[in-house]
Amino acid sequence: MTIKQELKDVQNLYDERGIDIQKVGIKNVELPLIIQRKNDDDQYVYAKAQVSVNLHKNYKGTHMSRFMEILNTWSQKHLLSTDTKGFLTEIQKKLAASSAEVELTFKYFIKKTAPISKISSQQGYECSFKGVLENKKYTFYLGVKVPITTLCPCSKEISQYSAHNQRAIITVNISYPEDRHIWIEDLIKLIEKHGSCEIYPLLKRRDEKYVTEKAYNNPKFVEDVTRDIVLELRKNETITEFEIEVESFESIHNHSAWAYQKEIKNGVEKRKNYSMITYNL
Amino acid sequence: MTIKQELKDVQNLYDERGIDIQKVGIKNVELPLIIQRKNDDDQYVYAKAQVSVNLHKNYKGTHMSRFMEILNTWSQKHLLSTDTKGFLTEIQKKLAASSAEVELTFKYFIKKTAPISKISSQQGYECSFKGVLENKKYTFYLGVKVPITTLCPCSKEISQYSAHNQRAIITVNISYPEDRHIWIEDLIKLIEKHGSCEIYPLLKRRDEKYVTEKAYNNPKFVEDVTRDIVLELRKNETITEFEIEVESFESIHNHSAWAYQKEIKNGVEKRKNYSMITYNL
Amino acid sequence: MTIKQELKDVQNLYDERGIDIQKVGIKNVELPLIIQRKNDDDQYVYAKAQVSVNLHKNYKGTHMSRFMEILNTWSQKHLLSTDTKGFLTEIQKKLAASSAEVELTFKYFIKKTAPISKISSQQGYECSFKGVLENKKYTFYLGVKVPITTLCPCSKEISQYSAHNQRAIITVNISYPEDRHIWIEDLIKLIEKHGSCEIYPLLKRRDEKYVTEKAYNNPKFVEDVTRDIVLELRKNETITEFEIEVESFESIHNHSAWAYQKEIKNGVEKRKNYSMITYNL
């Protein structure tokens, strides 16, 4: 065998199967990212990224290393999280694709102030940015996971005293038009108040008394939390579509109670090849 | 306080918010399940279940304990995995709902025979059954995750010798009409052959030589694996829709390469409120 | 290049580095397993296995496929879970090793009867069998994870009404002499009663009233649960050493409270090269 002089571009070969592939890319990519905070300095986060493009039927493969090259450059320029559309436009161009998608998930920290003692601490929220570019149509999705307490209305009603309560997670994904903006901080604030009580990293005794009593005065099923957030998101005029899941890690069972709702507001065009996927993929 | 004599049905209260909820139920329920095997005895498996119904706007909550009661009965009668529609029909009726969904995921074991030594061993595959009942329209989805080896065509082409290879996972979900049946064993067989080489729990030295050389003779990108399975599933007349993901845990990177395709065959009516969800929910 | 006629045994080569390796083997092996139940039929489970031996400094490698061969045979003979020592003795012999270890983890289902309605349902418990053979010295460890409810004594004391409560997990590993036996069912029964209340898959309204009130009448910190189990395990004469962790998924925080204790009873010889490992390995 002799050393190959030229490194052949195998991906560029003609493919005879005649199949356009909807998404091809990389996933579980770890990278540091800088997120713009509302009224504060930027926050450095550790993100997981997933990027893809469509692949035309004529080509054997996409050029995977270009995704990393572009991610790398945008991650260093601090623009990936603020100009998702610009990033996708470059991906689309450099990979000669008609559609491109990126999804970034990361833990984001926000100061929470204890209700009575007013001591503040940092709470981490799992967040996500998702951008989809189909030809020139761009859609952006913002996602947050917000831990809360739920206290069971049935348990309160039927018991002589107390009620079972537990940690629950509200997951919300929203979309809004390109010329509008919703801060992570503001979306969390909209949602967090709809549990039986909020959750805090640091509570002193007088705070603990407050949250215990507040949850008891405010019993909610997952159905109640879901409906209150549906009302909140319906009336927000910036939001064009939303998806909610509330999962409550029942303290009396080893399984969860959950509720789910997805709504697209009137007048919003539904995306043809919507990048959604069943639970068990 | 006096002891409450009657245990009030809080869930049954009238709800004033006027919001129909799309899905309410339980998830992460663990239960033993019995799966019918092709040409063999039944297999006992450990399953995770998720069940839900819609909730009419007039009611404050659904009756979560009824899901467990019905799951419990069907799990003991050994029918849950074989008569998913019957199970959903009972759920629909007992919870006075117009739609009902169930999803069961479990590890299923199939004998694999080493290619040369012919020694057999048990390989575990993550599988799922998903049933959706909307009024009287019933749809069933079968899902499997199949581990294979992929060997990189580019690495082989450009290198003087060898090529990087790695474990990859093919995830396939399919649907077929109510009056037809596809065995887990048969679906896995359709898919498994499309990697660079199959994976086996037990290989002797002469088998290891065979799989090493076979993978080298059969280099495939995730795009190649995806396209070959698309061709396979398109030509299968029983299958009405399918979804494929191929994820390759690259041995030269700490991230994955992946490809994705979803197709609904002509003439298949698209479901109105399709139970799909974004990756990061 | 010509085809190699003989398949050389590379593992058997002499190693010049002069290093005895403490453990070499396979892990994350999936296999079906049959567990003997107390007063009942056997239970089929899905197990994850980890097996290892020591490797003498003279040899380049161990023969990994032999682990699978022996696991395979013992899994089919239904003896792996009941004669762990016999399995390790064969491993030790066939791999020419002086020490051998196996660990099997699996979900095991036990019927639980609701406290008032007496309806029964299946609850899954994560369990483990671990056997260690060092020359001829054999030690066996039984592990269980038991979900319970904890209700906070501080929250109850300081609040005018109610108290925060949540799901918690008790993990217990015990050891006992070769000529004694403790059933999984019995170990779980010893532990489960020490929470504020037990957890059940299926509860009707009158049961829910009972568990809500019982937990309120029985408030416990993770420290309380730990101490009560320490007392229980100290007084059990069969048990020679134990390890306890109680982790409570606080409903008012997004983190856990936990407590940990490990005790080896007097007269029990401590193992020289104890197979323990730090949390973050």
Add this chain to the structure above:
Amino acid sequence: MTIKQELKDVQNLYDERGIDIQKVGIKNVELPLIIQRKNDDDQYVYAKAQVSVNLHKNYKGTHMSRFMEILNTWSQKHLLSTDTKGFLTEIQKKLAASSAEVELTFKYFIKKTAPISKISSQQGYECSFKGVLENKKYTFYLGVKVPITTLCPCSKEISQYSAHNQRAIITVNISYPEDRHIWIEDLIKLIEKHGSCEIYPLLKRRDEKYVTEKAYNNPKFVEDVTRDIVLELRKNETITEFEIEVESFESIHNHSAWAYQKEIKNGVEKRKNYSMITYNL
């Protein structure tokens, strides 16, 4: 019922069971952390923390909120990662304990330069800091997880061409004296070179040719990687004890091959109540 005027300190009550608890604290605490880099600016990371103290038999409970208060203050002062001993000394004092432990795990990014093209990209490594203070005796542990490629020597030897290869993870925990220091960057550099080849986030075609051929020229079992790192860590005079695990995600199987070694150098006093724990806790 009247409002309780004083909020009683329940934790401070006398406990009659007479049991000293070895560890009580909080875990799965999320917090932003600042890590000092070698020859570079600090790096902001997202950490998971676990903190504990011992609890004297006279007291019913520890004061969990104090852990968060102190974590909070040290996290903001940017000292938690650089003065772990100072942090533990404060914990010990404010919780009136004789022993205290903290463990921080986080993803840390280091620039990697592709071998031929010299393009640089950021690779994330899971790292951990663990500090243990028993009375006045302080011990510090540094942990890293390093992904590499392993190429099987047996597969290479017996096959006419190619060899199976795959991603593997090397986990190393080390300890060194209080007056010495080892940078994360330096520990990773010591370890990373001992795979068949290093792993990179971004590789161009000429790099891919290089890593493919390098791995083939450098076949290694998990036993080989382990022994080479044992030699490396034995000869490093700063390191007083170490623990290594190498796990290789076999591309021809659905399970892993692994090797493990733990060594404490001569003259190092073994800790009485060593904070190690079995795999399945």
